[in-house]
Amino acid sequence: MADVTLRKVVKRYDEVEAVRGIDLDIADHEFVVLVGPSGCGKSTTLRMIAGLENITDGDIMIGGDVVNDVPPKDRDIAMVFQNYALYPHMTVAENMSFGLRLKRYPKAEIKTRIDEAARMLDIVELVDRKPKQLSGGQRQRVAMGRAIVRNPKVFLFDEPLSNLDAKLRVQMRIEIKKVHQKVRTTTVYVTHDQVEAMTLADRVVVMNHGRIEQIGTPNELYHKPATKFVASFIGSPAMNFIPCRLEDLAGKLHIRLTDRVVFPLPPARAARYQGVPRTDKLVLGLRPEHITEAKPHSEPGVETFDTVLDVTEPMGMETLIYFTLEGAQVCGRVNPNAGARDGGPLRLAVDLNNMHLLNEVTGVVL
Amino acid sequence: MTTVTIDKTAPTRKVKYGSMSRDRTWALRWSYFFLAIFAIFSLTPPIYMLITSLKSSAEISAATNPWWVFHPTLENYVGLLTSNQFLRFFWNSAIVSIFVVTITMLISVPAAFALARMRFWGSTVLATGVFLTYLIPETLLFIPLFKMFAVIGDWSGIQLINRWYVLLILYPTLTVPFCTWIMIGYFASIPKELDEAAIIDGASWFQTLTRIFIPVAFPGIIAATIFAFTVSWAQFLYPLVFTTSTDQLVMPVGIITTLIKGDVFNWGQIMTGALLGAAPPLIIYAFLMDYYIAGLTAGATKG
Numbered sequence: 001m002a003d004v005t006l007r008k009v010v011k012r013y014d015e016v017e018a019v020r021g022i023d024l025d026i027a028d029h030e031f032v033v034l035v036g037p038s039g040c041g042k043s044t045t046l047r048m049i050a051g052l053e054n055i056t057d058g059d060i061m062i063g064g065d066v067v068n069d070v071p072p073k074d075r076d077i078a079m080v081f082q083n084y085a086l087y088p089h090m091t092v093a094e095n096m097s098f099g100l101r102l103k104r105y106p107k108a109e110i111k112t113r114i115d116e117a118a119r120m121l122d123i124v125e126l127v128d129r130k131p132k133q134l135s136g137g138q139r140q141r142v143a144m145g146r147a148i149v150r151n152p153k154v155f156l157f158d159e160p161l162s163n164l165d166a167k168l169r170v171q172m173r174i175e176i177k178k179v180h181q182k183v184r185t186t187t188v189y190v191t192h193d194q195v196e197a198m199t200l201a202d203r204v205v206v207m208n209h210g211r212i213e214q215i216g217t218p219n220e221l222y223h224k225p226a227t228k229f230v231a232s233f234i235g236s237p238a239m240n241f242i243p244c245r246l247e248d249l250a251g252k253l254h255i256r257l258t259d260r261v262v263f264p265l266p267p268a269r270a271a272r273y274q275g276v277p278r279t280d281k282l283v284l285g286l287r288p289e290h291i292t293e294a295k296p297h298s299e300p301g302v303e304t305f306d307t308v309l310d311v312t313e314p315m316g317m318e319t320l321i322y323f324t325l326e327g328a329q330v331c332g333r334v335n336p337n338a339g340a341r342d343g344g345p346l347r348l349a350v351d352l353n354n355m356h357l358l359n360e361v362t363g364v365v366l
Numbered sequence: 367m368t369t370v371t372i373d374k375t376a377p378t379r380k381v382k383y384g385s386m387s388r389d390r391t392w393a394l395r396w397s398y399f400f401l402a403i404f405a406i407f408s409l410t411p412p413i414y415m416l417i418t419s420l421k422s423s424a425e426i427s428a429a430t431n432p433w434w435v436f437h438p439t440l441e442n443y444v445g446l447l448t449s450n451q452f453l454r455f456f457w458n459s460a461i462v463s464i465f466v467v468t469i470t471m472l473i474s475v476p477a478a479f480a481l482a483r484m485r486f487w488g489s490t491v492l493a494t495g496v497f498l499t500y501l502i503p504e505t506l507l508f509i510p511l512f513k514m515f516a517v518i519g520d521w522s523g524i525q526l527i528n529r530w531y532v533l534l535i536l537y538p539t540l541t542v543p544f545c546t547w548i549m550i551g552y553f554a555s556i557p558k559e560l561d562e563a564a565i566i567d568g569a570s571w572f573q574t575l576t577r578i579f580i581p582v583a584f585p586g587i588i589a590a591t592i593f594a595f596t597v598s599w600a601q602f603l604y605p606l607v608f609t610t611s612t613d614q615l616v617m618p619v620g621i622i623t624t625l626i627k628g629d630v631f632n633w634g635q636i637m638t639g640a641l642l643g644a645a646p647p648l649i650i651y652a653f654l655m656d657y658y659i660a661g662l663t664a665g666a667t668k669g
Contacts, residue, residue, distance in 0.1 A: 073568035085559035089581040099567035
C-alpha cells in the first residue's frame with residue numbers, strides 16, 4: 001500500500017502534448033477516478049503511472065520513491081485493462097498466478113492467494129476454465145483477480161467496464177467498490193463515464209485537454225464546480241447554461257435572462273456577485289432539478305415565470321421538460337402530475353439559491 | 367430514412383425466399399463445378415503415378431491401357447525400400463529438413479517478435495526488407511552463392527560444397543524471410559494489452575515471447591513450420607547445384623540422378639520414389655491441420 005504523487009508530469013508525442021503538467025496527490029488507501037472526454041490525457045496519465053509510457057518531464061512517486069525510470073514490473077502495481085487482456089491459453093487459475101509464478105512464489109502461497117481472491121470475486125467454480133469459456137463479466141472478474149493476488153501497492157484500472165452492457169456495468173461497479181472496501185489498496189481508475197466516476201470515487205479528477213480542471217469529492221464537483229467544463233461534464237442531464245446580465249434595479253442586484261424574465265438575487269448570492277462588472281458576458285448555470293413546476297407557496301430565493309414547453313420526456317418518477325430561453329435549450333425536472341405536455345404552457349420555478357454564475361469568456365465559475 | 371411499405375397483396379416474402387435459395391443453389395453448383403475441375407486437375411498426376419508405380423517395367427513399356435494395372439506388383443516399392451542408396455537419400459532429406467525447420471524457427475520467431483513488438487529505430491523498414499529478400503529468386507542467387515562457398519573453402523579450408531550440411535545454410539535463405547513475415551503478421555494480431563499485462567505481471571521480453579506469444583501464436587508457428595518443411599523437402603535447385611556425390615544427395619535430386627541412366631528412364635521406380643517422397647509432407651499436413659485451423663486467440667480480449 002502506498003501513496004502516489006505526480007509532480008508537473010508532462011507527456012509529449014512529437015508535436016502533440018497529451019498531458020500538460022499534472023500535479024496530483026493520491027493518499028494511501030484512496031480510490032481516485034480520472035474522468036474526462038476521450039483524448040483528455042487520462043489514459044496516458046494512468047499508463048505513465050504504470051510505466052507503460054515514458055514521461056517527458058516531471059516526476060512520478062509511488063510510496064515516496066521516484067519511479068520515473070523504474071520498469072513496470074518493479075513498480076509493484078497491478079493493472080486491469082479495458083479488454084481484460086487475459087492470457088487465452090491459460091486457465092483462470094494460471095492467469096491469476098502468472099505474476100506470482102514468475103516471481104517464484106511457493107506453490108502453497110500461490111494456491112492460498114488464488115483461493116482467497118476467487119472467493120472474494122465469486123469465481124471459485126471457474127478457476128479451471130479457459131477465458132473463452134467465460135462471459136464478459138466473468139472475464140473482468142478474473143482480470144481483477146489477477147490484480148488482487150499480486151497484492152500490489154497500487155491498482156490501476158483502465159476503463160474496465162466499458163466493454164460490458166449497461167446492466168452488468170452497474171453490477172460490476174458495486175463489485176469493484178466492495179473489493180476496494182475489503183483490500184483498501186490505493187486505486188487509480190480511469191473512465192469517461194461520469195456516473196462511474198461519481199459512484200466509485202473518494203475523489204474525482206476531472207481532466208480536459210491534458211490538464212486537470214478540478215479535483216474534489218463527487219459532491220464538491222457536483223455542487224461547487226470550478227469551471228464550465230466541470231459543470232457541464234458532471235451530472236446527467238447536464239447543467240443548463242443560459243446567457244444573462246447582472247442589473248441593479250431599485251438598489252437590489254437582479255439577473256436578467258430575457259427582456260421579460262428578470263429575477264432578484266437572494267441576499268447571499270447578491271453579496272457574492274456584487275463585485276462582478278455589469279458589462280461582463282455572463283452565463284447562468286442551473287441544474288435541471290432546480291427548474292421545477294411552480295408551487296403554491298413560494299420559498300425565498302425561488303422565482304417563478306411562465307413558458308411554453310418544446311418537448312417533454314416522461315421518465316416515470318419525474319418528467320423531463322425542454323424549453324427555449326434566449327436561444328438556449330433548457331432542461332427541467334417536474335413532477336409527473338404537474339401537467340407538462342408537449343407544446344403546452346407551464347408555470348416554472350427556478351431555485352436561485354443553487355444557481356451558478358459563470359464568466360462566458362473564461363469559463364470560470366464566479 | 368426510407369420508409370418500408372408492406373404490400374399485403376404481393377407474396378413478397380415467398381418470392382424473396384425463393385430467389386435467395388435459387389441464388390444459393392446456383393452458387394453451390396458453380397462451386398462444385400470448379401472444385402471438381404480443380405480436383406481432377408490436381409489429383410490426376412498422383413493417381414497416374416500410383417498406377418504406374420504398381421506396374422512392372424515390362425507392363426509400363428507395353429502398349430496397354432496406361433490407366434489400368436493388369437498385373438499389379440510391389441517390385442518397385444521393394445526395390446527402392448531395400449536399396450541403401452534410396453534410403454540414404456530419404457535419410458539425407460529428413461535430416462536436412464528437420465534441421466532447416468529448427469534453424470528457421472529459432473531465427474524467425476524471435477526476429478518476428480522483435481520486429482512486431484519491440485518498436486526500435488528502423489524496425490518497420492527492416493520488416494519490409496525481410497520480405498523483399500524473399501522476392502529474390504533462387505535462380506538468381508545460386509551462382510554467386512556457389513562462388514562464395516568456393517572462395518570460403520579456398521581461404522579457410524572448410525569444405526562446404528558437395529556436403530549435405532551446406533543445405534542447412536542455403537535453405538534458410540528461402541525459409542527465414544517468409545516465416546518471419548508470417549510470424550510478424552500473427553504476432554501483430556495479438557492485442558497489445560496482452561504483452562502489457564505480461565510486462566506488468568513481471569515478465570521479461572524473453573518470458574513474454576516464450577510464455578505468452580509462442581503459445582498464443584501456435585497456429586501461426588504451425589503454418590510457418592509446414593511452410594519451412596515443404597520448402598526444404600521439395601527444394602531441387604540448390605541441392606542439384608551444391609551436392610554431387612550420391613551419398614550427399616537429397617531425395618528429389620537423388621531420384622533424378624540415379625534412376626535416369628542416360629536416356630533410360632526407370633519410370634516405375636521414379637514414380638514410386640516420388641510417391642514415397644510426397645508421403646511425409648502429406649502426413650504432417652494431416653496431423654497439424656487441426657492445430658492450424660483452431661483459433662487459439664479466442665477469449666483473450668472482449669468478445
